[in-house]
Amino acid sequence: MTSTVQEYSVDQEIIDFFRKTTATRSECDAAAKDLVGGDVIPVDVQGVCSYTVYAGPKQEFVVQFRLRSLSLKPETAALAREIHGDLTPEISFKGQIGADFDVNGREPLNIYVMTRIKGVSRLDFILAHEEPENSLEYFSWRKTLITDVARFVSLSLRVSFYCRYFYFEILILACLVSLPRRGKNLKLSISRIKTRCEVHTKENCNYYLLPCLTGFIPLSNNLSTLCQLSSHFQWYYYTKTLATVILWLTPKLATW
Amino acid sequence: MVDPKTCHLVGVIDWAEAEIGPFGTNFHSLQPLMSKLHLRDGWIRYHNYDALQETFWRVFSDEAGGLDRDTVRAIKSARVVGLLRSRGFTSRLANAPEPVPIRDDESGAYNMMILDGLLLNPVTSFMD
Numbered sequence: 001m002t003s004t005v006q007e008y009s010v011d012q013e014i015i016d017f018f019r020k021t022t023a024t025r026s027e028c029d030a031a032a033k034d035l036v037g038g039d040v041i042p043v044d045v046q047g048v049c050s051y052t053v054y055a056g057p058k059q060e061f062v063v064q065f066r067l068r069s070l071s072l073k074p075e076t077a078a079l080a081r082e083i084h085g086d087l088t089p090e091i092s093f094k095g096q097i098g099a100d101f102d103v104n105g106r107e108p109l110n111i112y113v114m115t116r117i118k119g120v121s122r123l124d125f126i127l128a129h130e131e132p133e134n135s136l137e138y139f140s141w142r143k144t145l146i147t148d149v150a151r152f153v154s155l156s157l158r159v160s161f162y163c164r165y166f167y168f169e170i171l172i173l174a175c176l177v178s179l180p181r182r183g184k185n186l187k188l189s190i191s192r193i194k195t196r197c198e199v200h201t202k203e204n205c206n207y208y209l210l211p212c213l214t215g216f217i218p219l220s221n222n223l224s225t226l227c228q229l230s231s232h233f234q235w236y237y238y239t240k241t242l243a244t245v246i247l248w249l250t251p252k253l254a255t256w
Numbered sequence: 257m258v259d260p261k262t263c264h265l266v267g268v269i270d271w272a273e274a275e276i277g278p279f280g281t282n283f284h285s286l287q288p289l290m291s292k293l294h295l296r297d298g299w300i301r302y303h304n305y306d307a308l309q310e311t312f313w314r315v316f317s318d319e320a321g322g323l324d325r326d327t328v329r330a331i332k333s334a335r336v337v338g339l340l341r342s343r344g345f346t347s348r349l350a351n352a353p354e355p356v357p358i359r360d361d362e363s364g365a366y367n368m369m370i371l372d373g374l375l376l377n378p379v380t381s382f383m384d
Binding site for chain 2: 048049050066069070076077078080084086087088089091112116117119120121122124125128133134138139141142143144145146147148149150152153154155157169172175176178179180182187232
């Protein structure tokens with residue numbers, strides 16, 4: 001058995017995608033034309049869970065057909081737009097295409113119309129420029145982009161919450177322990193985090209582990225200083241995960 | 257998405273798998289803007305990596321109205337968790353099987369290289 005590296009083929013990707021669904025490509029193209037008009041042209045890189053085309057008189061829309069099991073959460077897209085404005089597409093749901101049920105497990109598709117963001121993908125930008133990656137031109141382009149990205153992410157900090165770092169360190173430890181061993185290096189970083197976690201857990205964890213495990217969530221002072229979270233739900237979700245992780249980790253750590 | 261001439265950010269698309277999480281969980285995805293994976297040599301930083309780091313944190317902190325030490329530390333820890341969640345496990349798509357830790361086999365090798373580069377290799381690791 002040999003495996004060969006295959007070049008990305010957008011046509012093959014599209015054929016593979018339509019094997020998973022009860023809708024056909026021509027139905028989708030017709031639906032896109034009905035919705036926004038203009039020529040229907042598939043985007044260069046297709047996802048494995050969707051078929052995406054440009055359409056509209058000026059190719060100013062993106063129409064995406066997604067497997068129903070992977071439908072978009074409208075509230076996420078709306079929140080992104082609320083925070084980042086025109087830097088994110090406006091998305092509207094336009095119903096379903098394809099039959100509901102199929103004995104072969106094929107699914108219908110959800111249809112979304114989005115405003116098209118002008119510009120090119122970062123990958124296409126790189127492909128279009130032949131300058132060496134450590135040239136002054138690239139230094140300057142990267143600096144431009146990272147500055148814009150820093151502003152972009154700062155917009156979501158204003159509406160976000162963060163947890164105290166020790167919470168993350170326990171999760172990091174859990175992930176590292178679950179991954180294949182990487183010899184000395186990994187052992188070192190695990191023992192370093194472990195020491196830090198032990199300090200943190202001694203200081204803080206006992207206060208909230210019990211209520212989390214029983215599913216009861218009193219908001220005491222101890223708890224609210226633990227994580228600065230923006231909502232009750234999120235606080236519950238993350239502390240509950242953490243409790244599970246610590247319980248799962250405890251026996252594993254003995255072997256490290 | 258960027259401007260084809262200036263490389264200014266013009267938009268961010270594909271919010272399908274976006275979810276609400278602790279701030280900084282997605283910061284590992286900034287790494288490809290200042291470094292890259294080389295399939296033979298592993299993770300490599302572009303020569304202006306340090307300047308880009310400095311620019312990012314300065315602009316981000318200014319825009320956020322200043323960040324205290326604990327907040328920065330929490331964000332940087334969240335960045336590691338985000339990387340591990342994204343690269344240390346199999347796919348999290350809603351129609352895929354429950355994610356399990358990757359293995360050091362053919363399908364996990366690419367992700368292992370990324371994790372090795374960003375977490376373990378002292379030259380390229382972003383773990384403080």
